[in-house]
Amino acid sequence: MKTVNGIARGDTAVLESLYHDYFPMVLNMILQNKGTEEEAKDVFQEAVIVLYDKIKQGDFELSSKLKTYIYSVCRRLWLKQLGNQERAFQDVSNYGEVIPVEDDLAKHREMELQLSLMEQALEKLGEPCRTIIHDFYIGNLSMQAICEKFGYTSADNAKNQKYKCLQRLKRLFFSTT
Known part of the structure; x- marks a missing residue:
């Protein structure tokens, strides 16, 4: 993988690209979970260091998308940090378990598989259905706007x-699962 090789070489362009591509998702996750932008930067930096160390050890095998791996590591680091903050204020017995990164990766792999199957079903769906569903659910167009776009009477x-x-999409999707 080009990115992994670039990280192994310490290629700053690859590291900048990694930050540009994946930091926004980490920032969003941390902001939604009682964090700040500074904390998100720290967690992301730590995750990149973890990734770099794993690559340098030579036994790094990516069994998911890099985005999923980084998200999972950041999530695990953030949960650990939240746990440490909680422990400072509460008895340890009142705090829930931290989810192991392997469980998180498995959950994300399953989600990736489901999304891939949905993409395949959408491709089989054809027009105008594909565009109608995209416009409504992704483009957030109103039914009135879709009506005008496709020339429906109401x-x-x-x-x-x-x-x-x-x-039709449900039938296609569930016929592939």
Whole structure:
């Protein structure tokens, strides 16, 4: 993998790209979980160091997407940090378990598989259904806007078509799982 090789060489362009591509997701995760931007930077930096150390040891095998690996390491580090903060204020027995990174990776692999199957089902779906579903769920277009875009006589007709498209998508998705 190009990125892993670049990290092993200490290529600053690769490290900058890594920061640019993956830091926003880590920042979002930490901000949503009682953290600050500074804490997110620290956690991300620590995760990059963990990744670098693993690569340098020579036994690093990536069994998921790099994005999933980094997210999982950052999540584990953040949970550990939250746990340390909690322990400063509470009895240790009141704090829940920290999820091992392997469990987190397995959960993300399963999610990646499901998303891949959904992408395949969407590709099989065809037009105009694919665009209607994309416009409504991804583009956040209203049914009225979809009605106008596709020339339906009313928003109710567009809604009915979206429903039929979703039913077809469900059949395609569940036929592949």
